[in-house]
Amino acid sequence: MVNITINGKVVRATEGEMLLDVIRREGINIPTLCQHDALEPAGNCRLCMVEITRTEWDGWKKYVTSCLYPVEEGLIVSTHTSELHEIRKTILDLLLANSPHSDVLQKMAEEYGLHKTSYEPNLEGDNCIMCYACTRICEVLGKSAISPVMRGHEKVIAPPFGEEPPDCIGCLACAHICPTNVITWTDENLTRTIWKKKFELIACEKCGKATISRDFAEYLIEKRGLPKEYFNTCDDCKRVELAQKMGALVDKAKEVAL
Amino acid sequence: MRIDSIDKLAAWRDECRKRLDSQKKKVLVCLGPGCLAGGSDKILEEFHEILSKKKITDVTLEAVKKTGCHGFCAQGPLVIIEPEGIFYTKVKKAHVKEIIETTLEKGELVEKLLYKERNGDGTDHAIVDYHDIPFYKYQKRISLRNVGQIDPDRITDYIAAGGYSALAKTLSSMTPQEVIDQITKSGLRGRGGGGFPTGRKWATCAKIESDIRYVLCNGDEGDPGAFMDRCIMEGDPHSILEGMIICAYAVGSREGYIYVREEYPLAVINLQNAIDSAREHGFLGENIMGTDLCYDIKIARGGGAFVCGESSALMKSVAGEVGEPRAKYVRSVVKGLHDKPTVLNNVETFATIPVIINEGADWFASIGTEKSTGTKAFSLAGKVKNTGLVEVPMGVTLRKIIFDIGGGALKDRKFKAVQTGGPSGGCLPEDKLDLPVDFDTLTKAGSMMGSGGMIVMDDRTCMVAVARYFLGVLVKESCGKCVPCREGLYQLHKLCTKITKGKATEDDLNLMENLSRVISVASLCGLGQSGPNPFVSTLRYFRDEYMAHIRDKKCPAGVCRELITFNINDQCTGCLACIAACPVEAITGEKKKLHVINQDLCTKCGSCYEVCNFDAVDIK
């Protein structure tokens, strides 16, 4: 265990923990956009920056992204100075300039007293903030079907050649994790469309409801070693089936008892 | 011949020296980037062509050789005749015959090719021996010691010049710790710009428990306007290898890479040749010089990304990935290439190592200043008379470099600023010229010494446009991963463009200043953190020029096209020069009659201004 000071209060933390986790555990609110518990920290959005110093640093301090900074004995952390306010506000201002229509960003910016961007807004902005959450989750859960393309301000998240990504399995992880809801998909008549690619959805044998894409099912069966027929029924029907089995067991038990 | 023992090297060196000494006269043809562009490869061919048909006493075909950059690029193509040091400038293929007949055969000088130094009264005098030319006189060459003197493709030249003797000394008489101690004691700091103490870096790497350690050389040299490393890689590749091998011995590494920019194809070729011949002669590979040391080097070519000069991005690139800097707060010396401890030093740093080992740490520390020891190579370019490659002791003033060595601003125009440190650096005005050049002083003044690019600017350079240029480079080179750098520099560049168009307000300037501060503290890597420097430093010293664009909608330097017009005044003699130079045929007029610029056609390129010899073109 190590002792660190956060906003004047001494706090105990486990070695190897990241500052952000400790700060949040203390109930202190720090905005983030690229952070997600399912993912390794990336340090892209820079909103979680905090000020750190140590007694022996003699007043010298530095700014670090708390999502990536491991706790160290004796660290003195400030999470809400005026300079940090300015940093977070400026970052949100910059993001809003590029995605002026994003309600997520608008709401966050409002909290910093920012009603509109100080820069010339990009009215064609697509709300993507380049947090890489989608590509990171795809690497963990899927098959790295999408990636950052180009560099600098021209960077976009896209499938290879901007066409249907051959490695996409239609799992929707990218769409669900996106903090600004940029990645869209449609499910219609047992067909899912995402990244322009169409997927067949499995219809539940029992109720006929659409479940997951066949590609995703096959991928999971192979990766997790599940039985082949596992995805033939939907989760609801599986639950009903299980409840019926349990009920039958209970009935039988009662019979035996009697 | 394979050098499988320390003793064998000494014998081989004697042999190499004897062979060189038997050449009574030597002809060095500079094939550095500047001279090569002037056709020096054709000059070398011509020498060989004529001399292969014609026998001359004292001159063998082997004694006419190519070298790397000799330094004085402004006077190139250069041909030097040794041992006298006769310095022929601006040589053309057509001059070769004359040089052979006059100098090599008769021992006389070709006057017209000699360097001319301007006297105080405007007349010239010729200087024969290049050592006497002011450009060379004030220099002290350590990292560039062999560049321009030896044929980079002949390992025998390097051996004759004392090559691999430092390695022999290291392997025969020093422990790895003693090597690290010497480098630490010498005070050597990384020449790539960061200025981190080299000895301390090596010591950290050597201490970490690990089965594998890497020694990498950074030859990315991405700063536009810098070409020192290029000249060392092309002109003296073995000195880099020797430095790396010594480092490998000190830290315990078996494997290394030299990361070279794609824009330097000749550097890749010369380094590869050097690696192959070093391996063949037993300086690389298994059991180096018959000892237990095993170390080998591969070349990794860059892909044209400035951010790859950043250590963690460079290592990702070497590992075959996209060169995005790593966000984690772990130093690459601890976890570098493939997450193993890695020493990464720059070309010039490694090239300096053998000299420190041979001459001793105290000798090196006695050169330069207390905190910045030794010498530093600079590339002098831009609007300066003597463009070229120079190396001076740390601590000399900017004025000495720019005026005494560099000869001052081109065409005797007014000096305005010098840009140092590349896109991460800044611009310093005339009243900072007496600052000593070292790692710390220029940083305090708002610029940085950086890797050593030095671009001189005159009164025809607009500082707002310069800031905009650098921001433009950085916007293109940002990897795009973190917000402050990707979005912040983009907005900063946009606002700067707005100023150059005369459309910005003072509020915009305030916004830029605030934004710059946030980009510097919040960016992930050095590229973003130092990204606003070109703007911040020009604003600090040239605020008036910014205000002229903003308040008066004027560009005092006459550069920003939206804010200027070109007109021909009555000084015009009607010489037709500007009409010939105008690329868009916007100028009309007859011989000996006043010329006129059609404002509708004029693209404000400034060509007429450049060619006019009568000050007849006004820019307002």
Place this chain on the structure above:
Amino acid sequence: MTQTDMTKLDKIFNNNPQSPGSLITVLQDIQREFRYLPREALEKTAEILNVPLSKVYSASTFYAVFSLKPRGEKIVRVCKGTACHIKGADIILEQLESGLGIKAGETTKDLKYTIELVNCVGACALAPVMLVNEKYYGNVRCDRVMKLVEKD
């Protein structure tokens, strides 16, 4: 891709370790051989080196030296280094763009010329500098640009 192209490609794969670490080197070799990165070559690279196609594509678009489109026989590179910039590289580029009718980064329809920008070729002493394929031209004057490009 033709059979000879495939043979060239196989040779590149055989010259490099067939692992993800070789990605950049392999792409450089492909670019050198074909003067650009043909799509099939990228797909093959992903397969042979066992790298997701998305990562191959990402690297191909990240590094400035790579081109996904065929490039011209003559690649005209304008140096945009600092020294060249203050000595008028912009004007050289303008002349070139209007002379060839394409913008920087583009290739003429007849696949004869491509204009590229480079940050700095390290020949600052000769600024402004332009390269036509491997040949350097120093102290380029804007009224001579097209003559140099059309030479030989």
